[in-house]
Amino acid sequence: MTALLRAELARAAARPLVWLVAAGLVLGAIGLVALGWWETRPPSAAEVAAADLAYQDVLGAWEADGDARIAKCRDLEATLRAEQPGQDLDLGCDAMAPVPEMFLPLRPGLGELLDGRLPSIGVMLVLGLLMVGVGLVTSDLQSGAMGTWLTFAPRRGRVLVSRLVAAVVAALPCGLLALAVLVAGLALVCAVHGTSLAVPAAEWASMGGRAGRWLVAGLGATALGVGLAFALRHAAAVTGLVVWWGAAIESALPLVLPSARWLPLSTNLTAWTSGQADYGVETCVPDPRVPGGEVCEEVLHVVGMGQGALVTGAMVVVALVAGWVVFRFRDVS
Known part of the structure; x- marks a missing residue:
């Protein structure tokens, strides 16, 4: 297993996809730094x-x-x-x-800049690291390299686990690099423009925790991508499933069934990364003063961090189990 994992890590490091995702995430972080430059520029x-x-x-x-x-x-x-x-x-x-x-126009300091940009870089991490997980699997399945690989490592369970670990390990430095570029770039912007660099220790700890949870969410997206790729085998099929989920579950379901607004991934990711998320559901009861009338009020529901982690983690586990079943019992050729 150790030799197989070393081989998978070497293959992942040699894949252009990993380097392209890393470059894309860094470019996105630089874009957020450029917005910070514009917001902190001296007044005209x-x-x-x-x-x-x-x-x-x-x-x-x-x-x-x-x-x-x-x-x-x-x-x-x-x-x-x-x-x-x-x-x-x-x-x-x-x-x-x-x-x-x-x-004079308000010029935010480092703390305000980082706080406002964490959700943006977090979404970039989730999408980019999802691509890493999908691409490292579907490329071999579509090229036929997986069949050749199985002649040297016939135990498919080990192949799946080693590919999963290699994908997560390859995704980790991509996410860390993007976060480092964001923090260093915004600090440089504040230093050049003379805005506040002082951030209280408690605020650093809070933002560090949020950044760490976004990174964990990104690595979870990598694992999700690996599971979906083994299950669906085509990057286009995975893309179609993601688009369907976004349209049906993230957008339409909360409108059709408001009580199920705890299910969308966006709600649970917000709960996991921010500590909690809330949503309102309109509840109506008969109005005793008006025959046949109703009195409606919006009831606030809170999704905690633990529930957000449980729901998103369950999605990852289901995808990995589905991927293992398909990969275990279906021919790869």
Whole structure:
């Protein structure tokens, strides 16, 4: 098994598909960095002039009644502290005075940029690493190389497992490289444009956890692709199934049967990567005040992280079992 796995890893490393997916993910990350560059660019001369004009207008009004506003704010702060003893309440009364920076376009720091781009790079990872899993299997099945491979390694279960492990191992650096390019690129953008690079440790931990869960989802997509490829044998068939799932389950099912909105992969991926996902289902009951009438309200349902992992993991397991059954009992020629 070890020798078979080494051979599969060498074959995966030599496949142009893996390098193309890695390049595509890096290119996508660079595109997200370019958007960050645009959002953090310094204000133009026209924007600075407009901000200065707005500041001068507000400053005149502040000089007239600024002290009264501060006094009113402090009175409110004292009232709230009296009503809620022991609470450290600070309404920021001493920072109410207008400053020119308030009127300039908002330039996000590193934390805001990373937080906003994690879902985008995550979706790229899922789709790109799905392609790795599919391509590493269907290329051999369609070219006839799988039949030749089985003459040297006739135990099909081992062949499937080794191909699965090799695909996941090959996909891992592709995902890590894209995430590294995104983080390094956005940090460089913030440093060049002079926006905030400071990110609290708790926020780093939260974003690191989300990025790690997106990476796990991408590797799960690789395993899903391997299972579907062994089951359907054609990349076009896998693509057709993915398109059907997107149209029927992700789009149509929530409209036709709102109570089944826990099933779409998008809901469960959101729950897994973000901690939870929610959806509303309209529930109607008879209205006692109006004969034959109804009173309807939207009931919020929450999908937790564990449920999201369970549903998506079950999809991967079903695909792998289907792939093993087809590969085990069907001729590969």
